[in-house]
Amino acid sequence: MSQTEVVSSQWPQVETGRVVLINDGKDEGKLAAVVQIIDHKRILVDSPHIERQAVQLSHVSLTSQVVTKLPRAARSGVVEKYWKEANVDDKAASSTWHKKRASREKKRALTDFERFKVMVLKKQRRFEVRKAVAKARKSS
Structure with a gap:
């Protein structure tokens, strides 16, 4: 499995630093990192591409990629620093699911x-x- 392929069974892999793909709302299709687990259905996410927000686990897909050593409840600047260190955008752009998603969007247009x-x-x-x-x- 590639670095950012979407994991099928979601809830056991929820952890601080896990990269998620947002599937619903205004930030649909964007990647974010789990900053904190609010409860068993909601998480707090943040990344350089979106603003910090709480999302339901049913509205995201977990990827196999993790931003390592991300402190719990880290602020946006810290998240951005670790995000760039982990090369999340480069790894996501080279993954098969990202290419397939881009192809699908191109066909729709x-x-x-x-x-x-x-x-x-x-x-x-x-x-x-x-x-x-x-x-x-x-x-x-």
């Missing part, structure tokens, strides 16, 4: 004509692949 062009290119690729397979099959 296509216009009708752009979707048509993609369909035509897929048909052309499929035709070439089938032609190559048939040629290989015939020669063997």
